[in-house]
Amino acid sequence: MPVYIGTVQWQQKMENLPDEFHVLGDSAYPLTRHLLVPYRDNGHLDQLQKKFNKCHSSTRVDVERAIGLLKCKFRRLKYLDMLMELEIPVMISACCVLHNFILQRESDTEPEVDTFDDIGMDASEAVGDGQARPEAEEKRRAIALEL
Structure with a gap:
């Protein structure tokens, strides 16, 4: 049974995060102060919002690939x-x-194996910010302005 970020326990844990911290979520989740999701692409996104969605998606892809590589190396993670x-x-x-210990000991001659196709989500698929609170919108916009 998976643990979803949307559960009450995870929402409470995220609310205790300091303001400068946040978790990246996909479009299935609502935007909150500590859970940043892409802007909904209703065909009217400005350049800033498009850039935010692109950076958000590429970061999520990197994280998903890292988790996938760990799951390939340590199969037990698939069955927690x-x-x-x-x-x-x-x-x-x-x-x-x-x-990390293995990486320090591995030789550089072994080829890196890419076990994933493109996992990313197109920014046009972003639909998760329907009922965001104003402070969450402000935080996401502030981050977008820094990109």
Whole structure:
């Protein structure tokens, strides 16, 4: 059973994040102060919003690929018991430490294997900000202005 960011427990945890921190979400989630989603593309996005969506999507792709590579290397990550919330971060952290240890010991002659096609989401698929609070809109716009 997957743990969704939309659950009450995760929403409460995210609300405790400092203001300068946030989680990137896809268009299935609503925009909140600590959960940044792409702008909805209704055909009227300005250049700033398009740039934000492109940066958001490329960052999410990088994260998804990193997680995918970890899952390929450590198959146990595919079968985590999602009901054991306290154990999940420990297992993922351990796999990251082991992965970094392996990278330090690996030879540079092994070819890198790309196990993914393009995972990204086109910015035109972004539909998740229907009922955003004003402070969440302001934060997303401030970040977009810094890009």
